[in-house]
Amino acid sequence: MSANEIKHAGLNLGDTDELTHGQAGSAVFGFWVFLMSDAVIFALLFATYGVMLPATVGGPTPASEYKILSAFLETLTLLTSSFTFGMASVAMKHGASRRQFLSWMGVTLVLGAAFLGMELHDFTTMFGDGAYPTRSGYLSSFFALVPLHGLHVFFGSVWIIVMMVQVMTFGLDARVKINILRLGLFWHFLDIVWIAIFSVVYLQGLIR
Amino acid sequence: MSGPNDSNRDEIRSYAIGYCVALALTGAAFAAVHWPSFASTTTLTIVLGLALVQTAVHFRFFLHISLRKSARDDLQLILFSMLIVILMVSGTLVILSNLRARMM
Numbered sequence: 001m002s003a004n005e006i007k008h009a010g011l012n013l014g015d016t017d018e019l020t021h022g023q024a025g026s027a028v029f030g031f032w033v034f035l036m037s038d039a040v041i042f043a044l045l046f047a048t049y050g051v052m053l054p055a056t057v058g059g060p061t062p063a064s065e066y067k068i069l070s071a072f073l074e075t076l077t078l079l080t081s082s083f084t085f086g087m088a089s090v091a092m093k094h095g096a097s098r099r100q101f102l103s104w105m106g107v108t109l110v111l112g113a114a115f116l117g118m119e120l121h122d123f124t125t126m127f128g129d130g131a132y133p134t135r136s137g138y139l140s141s142f143f144a145l146v147p148l149h150g151l152h153v154f155f156g157s158v159w160i161i162v163m164m165v166q167v168m169t170f171g172l173d174a175r176v177k178i179n180i181l182r183l184g185l186f187w188h189f190l191d192i193v194w195i196a197i198f199s200v201v202y203l204q205g206l207i208r
Numbered sequence: 209m210s211g212p213n214d215s216n217r218d219e220i221r222s223y224a225i226g227y228c229v230a231l232a233l234t235g236a237a238f239a240a241v242h243w244p245s246f247a248s249t250t251t252l253t254i255v256l257g258l259a260l261v262q263t264a265v266h267f268r269f270f271l272h273i274s275l276r277k278s279a280r281d282d283l284q285l286i287l288f289s290m291l292i293v294i295l296m297v298s299g300t301l302v303i304l305s306n307l308r309a310r311m312m
Binding site for chain 2: 004005007008009010011012013014015016021028029032033037039040041044045046047048050051052068072075076080083086087090093094119128136160185188189191192195196198199200203206207208
């Protein structure tokens, strides 16, 4: 039967909600098209960053600006938020109590906000050191790439709040469930982009 | 491979495995840079290799992407986007670094 079929990439509802599972296929596919176009944007910004990396014009360099510990803590925060979001999705799928679902979402939201706080702190430190976007080609490409990811996390956090409100108002109906599936894909996708930023931008810049 | 009808426990375990593996890989990449014990090019290769493995882990355990035939058009979309990304990124890097070398 259709409940045994994998309808789309991502967490499938399967036989926990066959009706919604049937609808989810095309809805989630459309979201994947958006995600992949977003991935292309990020990939090109990575390419720009790679090209601009030597263009420091005697200004701040990666080695002088990046703090490995704060980048590592940001990675751990985002990684943990991905896991807690996974727990929220599983709670949603398997009909756990609304309270359990909302608390996993709340934890994810707090971790997302903590990540944004740490990132903003990093940026203000960089600005204080005279590392602002117009200083050099390297810094322009850095501030095009990394804050764009931060902006995504910000909108993801807003979306988490919207979903918590939707669950409290409408309960877990088909529309809300599909929205949560999409948000899950978005959140896990952002985590992958961050892994690339952590490795290509921060770790590469700090290798001695 | 996770199916659409896995039990609650199986799915939680799948996320937990993904989380632990991802943590280990991130920690390894961090350690390779923070306590350098290789030449810088070797370290860079290690870091980028670990990042690739971690991306695969995220795809498998968090995004549940399976290579099974029934995963519809999604897989084709993802693979085609990856192809475009690889072509554009490597093309940009090769051409512009070559140009830089010639301009020096």
